[in-house]
Amino acid sequence: MRKAMQMTARALRLNDVVLRLISGIFIVALVLGSGWLNLWVFAAVVAVALVLAGWELGRLLVQAGYAASPSVIFSAGFAAALSLYLSAPWNTLCLSVLLLASLAWQLRRWRRRTVGDWAVSFAGGFYLGWTGGHLVLVRLGEQGWSWLLLTLISVWLSDSAAYVFGHLLGRHKLAPHISPGKTWEGYVSGAIAGLLGGAAMGMLTPIGLPLGLVTGGLIGTLSVLGDLIESMIKRLAHAKDSGHLIPGHGGVLDRLDSLLWAGVIAYYARVLL
Secondary structure, three states: OHHHHHHHHHHHHHHHHHHHHHHHHHHHHHHHHHHHHOHHHHHHHHHHHHHHHHHHHHHHHHHOOOOOOHHHHHHHHHHHHHHOOOOOOHHHHHHHHHHHHHHHHHHHHOOOOOHHHHHHHHHHHHHHHHHHHHHHHHHOOOOHHHHHHHHHHHHHHHHHHHHHHHHHHOOOEEEOOOEEEEEHHHHHHHHHHHHHHHHHHHHHOOOOHHHHHHHHHHHHHHOHHHHHHHHHHHHHHOOOOOOOOEOOOEOHHHHHHHHHHHHHHHHHHHHHO
């Protein structure tokens, strides 16, 4: 009986790995394919992903005890993303109108919603729209496809290495109260993988080795913070995953967490360095 249970457990784990692999391949193909086609197709894919992530974030905030407002989350995300593509003063006007109008709207429902509920809704939507909008900025421009490829490969290699080596070698917890599964061994492995991935993409594209090395290293080192921030929100909501849309991976927000940070890092590395 015990042996049968052990065999069943192993089979379930194997099925989970296969499911995770198939889902991962589909996600990679979708993102790379849309990015390779053109800017607008990629922007549409990012927009859909952000809407789904915003919906998941709203549910997590509700589970955490906030009366989160979906309308504030989505409008804040849209205005934050739109402002990235508008020139002054229209970009600041867009954000100012949203900030003041959404806060004034709370006066009609002050008995049901608090300023704190508005604040977490606004901050959550702004976070997704602002960081997600940078992913599209990375794809924009002459070498946009090369930069997007470097960003995606670096963050995916970093995440994969951290997951694999964290499970194989992990002994020392990175943030036990936020994400018990993450270890320093996994983090270091992910940082090295991101650096190597960026260096490889730099050599294979017009970006060049030095800039690819620096960008990949920054992505591998810092993008884990996006993962930890989402883990913090899930911990407050007592949730294991942000959703169940992607078999073997959880929700859309679970797949975007590190990538959102990577997009911001890659864009400013490109602009400033």
